[in-house]
Amino acid sequence: MNVPFFSKTQFDLLYGNSKDLVFFLKQDDQTFRYIYVNPSARLIFKECPIKRLLQEMVSTEHLNDIQSNYLKAIDEQTETTFQDFFLFSDVQLVNETTVKPILFEGQQYILAITKEVSVEKEIEEKYAFMQSLLSMTVDPTIVVTNEGKIFDMNPKFEDVFGYTLKDWRGKHYLNFPFIPSDERNSVESHVESNLKGEAKSSVLVKRMKSSGDVGTFLVSYSPIRKDGQVVAMYILLQEVSDELELKESLRNTRHILESYKRAISTAAMVIMINPTGKIDYVNELFVDVTGYKRDEIIGKPFQTLNTNRQGSDFLNTLWDTLLSEKIWRGEMRNQTKFGSVYWGDTTVIPLFNEHNELENILVFQFDITDKKSVMTELRNIEKTFKLITENTNDLIAITSDDGMVLYTSPSHDKLLNFENEQMLGRFYSEMVAEEDQHLWNEELFERLNSGEEMRFEMRLKRTNGELIWTETSIIAVQDADREKVFQHVIVSREISERKKLEERLRFMAYHDNLTQLPNRSFLLKEFPDLVQKANQLESSIAVLYLDGDDFKSVNDEFGHDIGDEFIRHFGIALQASVRTEDLVARIGGDEFVILINNVSKNPNEQKLQITSIIDRIQTSLKEGWKIKNTSFTPTSSIGIAFYPEHGATIDELLEKADVALYEVKRLGKNQYLIFDEYQ
Missing domain, CATH: 3.30.450.20 (PAS domain)
Structure with a gap:
């Protein structure tokens, strides 16, 4: 099949020995038919393409791209170049195709020449990548693909952690030895969330450095996008230098x-x-x-x-x-x-x-004066309402009297990813978390329509299922067009951070800030409930008052930082020695209290139970722990009192356990004694 102006012989003389892939095609309506291909191009087809249409020989995923570029060259009557290139993947070949349109006697032809440009394109892309990395070279940085494989790392990363790009390129980042095995699931989840744009961009971690020291690093994630898709991720580890100041x-x-x-x-x-x-x-x-x-x-x-x-x-x-x-x-x-x-x-x-x-x-106090003014004006001035709602961070919605959405402010898109068009005609309750659906009931609407303003906390759902806490106010306003028909104005302010702060402050009020164990206030608050349960079960509660033997010498010899870490380890050892239903508390200095629940009232069985627990405590302390290459195997003296045998309140029991503890110290330490055994 020859073309009048360009024979097969001429085509072979020009391109027969070329390593490039050369195609000569004739336009056939909106597609193309193969006329000639050179030997290099013939190798990519399973069947001979001559006289066959483009869509018969090319996969669907490539057809649109090739066909659109061919038509573009014809429409513009100019040479066009396009690429099939994706650096952050396992594809090794990168192709660049030059398309030349040829018009002869009213018939349109295409000469397409495809060259492999893998090396050139990788150098080009690598250069762009390295330029963007320059701003972060002072801190350890790696780049992983969206499949989790290590693509690159800077010299600082190699220096700090002792790994080299030569040994690790192409391996999965979770295989880095400095990631503890118990953290791998959370690290993987955090990276995957960042790749989707759904998580915080930084997190604080501890990692072992090549020097053998453990450093605290703020890990930051920066997605790398191509054509709108995340193809890789910068991971930068910035060492936190003020950790000691933070501890203080x-x-x-x-x-x-x-x-x-x-x-x-x-x-x-x-x-x-x-x-x-x-x-x-x-x-x-x-x-x-x-x-x-x-x-x-x-x-x-x-x-x-x-x-x-x-x-x-x-x-x-x-x-x-x-x-x-x-x-x-x-x-x-x-x-x-x-x-x-x-x-x-x-x-x-x-x-x-x-x-x-x-x-x-x-x-x-958050100043909500403006919000209160807005709520007043919303009842009367629609224009003012729209002006304010379009420019506030509060979530403002209007629903019909049965809860169907009539309007949502743009802040719904910002905070919940719901656009106004997505919610119109749907029920507002679809945004309410399942846990708070009980708030959204007929009684609520009846009270609103009777003139009450309702105010409560509830959780709303983002489009991805994530929940945020809000403080929500709802009022009913008269429908402008229908008598005795109301619309509901819903104003919600996000309070997620405030809820977290409240929980944190509540925790701090009842826990020791060094060991995170319950404190004396927690004991006072919880003990009446433990007593009630013990009375129901007709059981006893053992109060163990522990005082570390010679703990002061640790501070004197090694300093307060080691001393603090020693106290933390001591608390961990105590927790590991008792059951989950028992309570370990630090009440000051080197003094700890353990409440053992569900203890037998039979004296013999009671003593066997307590002896078993104390044996576990002493064994755990004897195994000890290491802090900065120094081994510690402490001992502890223990005074014991029982509810109800020795008292009805926690103060009485602590006082008698302390008396027994004093006697243990007098007898030589590292022992235990029940209150009434020495009398």
Whole structure:
């Protein structure tokens, strides 16, 4: 099959010995028919392509790309070049095709020449990659493909961790020895989430360096995209140099609270109140909002800020809530120095000391004055409503009286990934988490339509299934077009971080900040429940009062950092020696308390049970542990008392166990004694 202006002989003379793949095709409507191919090109076809159509010889996944580039060259009547190239994969060949359109006597032809340019393209892409990496060369950096294979690493990574690109390129990153086996699932999950754009871009980890030291690193993830798809991931490990300073700042609850106050000062007003109700501290945002200078407000009663619209009953209820060790949350109507009113979305947290005495009251206030104004205007002015909702981070929605969505603010797309069009005509309850569906019921609508404003916390679902906490207010407004028909205006503010903060503060109030074990306050709070359970089971509770033998010498010889780590290991050893239903607490210094539940009241069986547990404790301590290549095998003296035999309250039992402990110390340490055995 010859072409008048270009014979088969001419084609073979020009391209017969070429290593490039050469195709000569004739346009046939919107497709192409093969006229000639050279020997190199013939090798890629299972059958002879001559006189066959393009779609008969090319796979579907490549057809559209080839055909569109052929048609582009014809439409523009100019030479066109396109590539089949993907660096971050196992494909080894990279092809570049040049397409030349030829028009002869009204018939359109295509001459396509395909060359392998793998080496050139890898150099080009590698150069771009290295340029982007230059900004991170001061810290260890690796690049992994979306399949988890190591593609590249910088010299700093090789130097810090002792691995080389030559040995590790192409291997899976989870095989790095510095990733502990018990962390591999979480590391893999974190990387996969980042590849999908669903997780935090950084996380704090500990990793072994080539020097043998364990370093703390902030690991940051940066996706590499091609054509909108994530093809690889930069992983940068930045060593944290102020870990010792951080440890020092965590030595007591006050330091921790100060760090939290600094973290939220830009977003919330922070007020610290003493047990007498007087203000001890306010942050800068409080000064900006209220107009009070610090020396004008510190030492004044908290009631100074109250507008008297929330009277003594309100304050008494607030105070009773705090004294019952509960966190109070709600709205406060306060006034500035100049008499103007501001509303605060308020969280009030009572802080108790180790003697379970109220030490301070911490108040967080988010200024919601604008939000309150918006809610008022929403009832009357639709134009103002739209203006505000289009520019707020709060989630604002309007539904029909049966809960069908009529409008959602753009913030739904930002926070939940729901676009307005996706929700229109659907029920708002579809966004509510299953755990909170009970809030969305007929009673709710009846109360709304009777004029009540409903306010509660609930979780909303993102499109990916993830849940966020919100504080939600709902009011009913008269439908503009239909009498006795209401629409519901729903305003939700995300409070996920606040919920986490509340849980963290609650944990700190009842746990020792060094060992993370329960503290004395926790014992006082939990013991009545343990007593009730023991009475139901007709069993006893053993109170073991432990005092480490010569622990002070560890601090004296090795310093406080080693001493702190020693105490942490001691707490871990105690936890490992008892059952999950038992309770281990640190009540100060080197003193620990263990509550053993469900102990027999029979004296012989009782002693056998306690002896078995103490044997496990002593065995665990004898095995000891290492801290910075130093082995420790401590001992402990133990005093024991039983409920109800030796007392009915935790204070009575601790006092008698302490008496037994004192006698053990007098007799020579590393022993145990039950309260009534030495009398």
